[in-house]
Amino acid sequence: MSDQPLIRYGRTLILGTTNIKQSTAMGILNDGPNGSVNGKIGAHVVYEDEWGRQIIRTIGVKNGSYGGELANQQGTALTTNVLKPIRQVVEIGFKNVPPGKFWSAYNYASSYTKINAVTGTYPNKSIDFTKLMIAKGGLPLPLDVKVKLEQNVLEFTWDADLEIEGNDPRDQVMLVAYFRDSRRAINLLSGARREAEKETIKLPRFTKRMVIETYLAFVSDDRERMSDSVYAGQVIWDKND
Amino acid sequence: MGTLDHGINGPFRGKTGEAVGSKGKSKKNLVRARPRKTTKSKKKKLLSQHHNLGMMSSFLSLAREYIEIGFYNKKNKDDEMTLAMKYNLAHAIITRDDGPEIDYAEVKFSIGRRERVWSEQVEFTPGRIVKGSWDVHELLNMKVLGNDRAMVIMYDVDDDRLRYIKSEPLRSDLSYEYKLAAESVGHVIHVWVFFVSPDGKEVSDSDYLGSGTVLE
Numbered sequence: 001m002s003d004q005p006l007i008r009y010g011r012t013l014i015l016g017t018t019n020i021k022q023s024t025a026m027g028i029l030n031d032g033p034n035g036s037v038n039g040k041i042g043a044h045v046v047y048e049d050e051w052g053r054q055i056i057r058t059i060g061v062k063n064g065s066y067g068g069e070l071a072n073q074q075g076t077a078l079t080t081n082v083l084k085p086i087r088q089v090v091e092i093g094f095k096n097v098p099p100g101k102f103w104s105a106y107n108y109a110s111s112y113t114k115i116n117a118v119t120g121t122y123p124n125k126s127i128d129f130t131k132l133m134i135a136k137g138g139l140p141l142p143l144d145v146k147v148k149l150e151q152n153v154l155e156f157t158w159d160a161d162l163e164i165e166g167n168d169p170r171d172q173v174m175l176v177a178y179f180r181d182s183r184r185a186i187n188l189l190s191g192a193r194r195e196a197e198k199e200t201i202k203l204p205r206f207t208k209r210m211v212i213e214t215y216l217a218f219v220s221d222d223r224e225r226m227s228d229s230v231y232a233g234q235v236i237w238d239k240n241d
Numbered sequence: 242m243g244t245l246d247h248g249i250n251g252p253f254r255g256k257t258g259e260a261v262g263s264k265g266k267s268k269k270n271l272v273r274a275r276p277r278k279t280t281k282s283k284k285k286k287l288l289s290q291h292h293n294l295g296m297m298s299s300f301l302s303l304a305r306e307y308i309e310i311g312f313y314n315k316k317n318k319d320d321e322m323t324l325a326m327k328y329n330l331a332h333a334i335i336t337r338d339d340g341p342e343i344d345y346a347e348v349k350f351s352i353g354r355r356e357r358v359w360s361e362q363v364e365f366t367p368g369r370i371v372k373g374s375w376d377v378h379e380l381l382n383m384k385v386l387g388n389d390r391a392m393v394i395m396y397d398v399d400d401d402r403l404r405y406i407k408s409e410p411l412r413s414d415l416s417y418e419y420k421l422a423a424e425s426v427g428h429v430i431h432v433w434v435f436f437v438s439p440d441g442k443e444v445s446d447s448d449y450l451g452s453g454t455v456l457e
Binding site for chain 1: 354357359360362376377378379380
């Protein structure tokens with residue numbers, strides 16, 4: 001066995017294809033001929049992902065992108081732009097909903113956002129901020145969520161309605177103020193208790209007009225359960241106001 | 242492209258016969274074939290691509306030391322300048338009536354997860370003074386982020402060179418002030434800033450503070 005080239009095992013056991021040149025084999029066979037491969041073999045690359053799955057995919061230089069691929073790329077770019085600044089919140093808010101062990105909270109949030117919050121057709125796709133979610137879960141939603149801006153302070157208010165089943169007065173609020181033009185966000189991961197019915201975020205001083213999209217969700221005291229998030233509304237900061 | 246270990250004569254840089262030597266990521270010595278001459282006429286798209294490439298490359302080369310911090314990515318096989326070129330060619334070229342030019346407001350010298358600057362602005366006052374300022378919001382953990390170094394990049398358009406601040410301000414300083422050289426009077430300066438964690442392992446996206454003319 002030892003005088004046979006390594007690629008023979010890779011081709012037979014892993015790839016089942018004959019279009020790979022033996023001279024370009026660079027993969028390493030772990031644990032002998034029946035074990036896994038790691039590395040590049042011709043036009044394919046084999047590796048283990050964070051969940052221990054063996055992944056094989058093609059690798060090489062792309063010669064441009066066309067049609068639906070460009071539309072897909074624009075959707076992904078929009079999703080990444082909006083989720084990157086709120087990543088901390090999303091990783092808590094979506095941690096209970098991934099449908100399987102091969103999903104992280106952020107993966108699922110990306111997928112959810114791309115499917116539900118990206119609207120329009122290429123090349124004019126955009127994010128529908130009313131459909132963006134920062135958390136998903138079974139905790140009850142508050143009633144009458146409002147936001148207002150006064151003296152550089154965003155004030156969120158809600159009606160806790162503690163009589164509803166499942167409502168815990170010790171749930172904590174999570175808030176997001178997303179600045180759509182500069183693609184930045186202020187994230188409050190552990191705010192006031194549900195029973196307080198009010199929380200504020202003091203904004204930095206601004207010099208130009210700012211459009212702010214605001215969101216609210218609740219997380220249980222043990223940080224294991226979440227509510228769906230609520231879009232609290234759009235607030236505009238303008239120095240002339 | 243091949244890598245060159247010590248060999249008989251050691252590494253080399255530049256053209257040597259049909260080979261070109263250079264240094265790559267992690268100071269690896271690379272050797273590649275000399276580019277061939279083409280006899281085909283260049284199409285308009287290719288010419289424009291060459292123009293953009295040259296323009297962006299000469300601009301970003303000025304800020305190489307910042308880019309090596311801002312675009313450092315251990316996992317990526319491309320070096321920092323390649324990543325910066327890739328990003329800025331895609332996002333920071335704008336086509337005006339007289340052709341493509343660099344959109345300075347969109348240029349990035351760093352991309353990372355560290356908290357970005359807030360409420361950034363720049364002001365030029367008499368006495369050749371440039372004052373940059375930024376703010377922080379109340380939820381920012383200043384015990385962790387307050388000691389971030391602010392990397393301030395000032396580009397003199399008329400001289401086509403960078404102006405350096407001798408001592409880097411911290412994020413918690415919320416501003417910096419610098420007196421520019423007398424030769425800069427009347428020149429247009431563009432200013433950017435990004436933050437680097439004290440251990441140098443994390444950076445923020447760079448942000449454009451603005452531009453102005455140096456006043457005497």
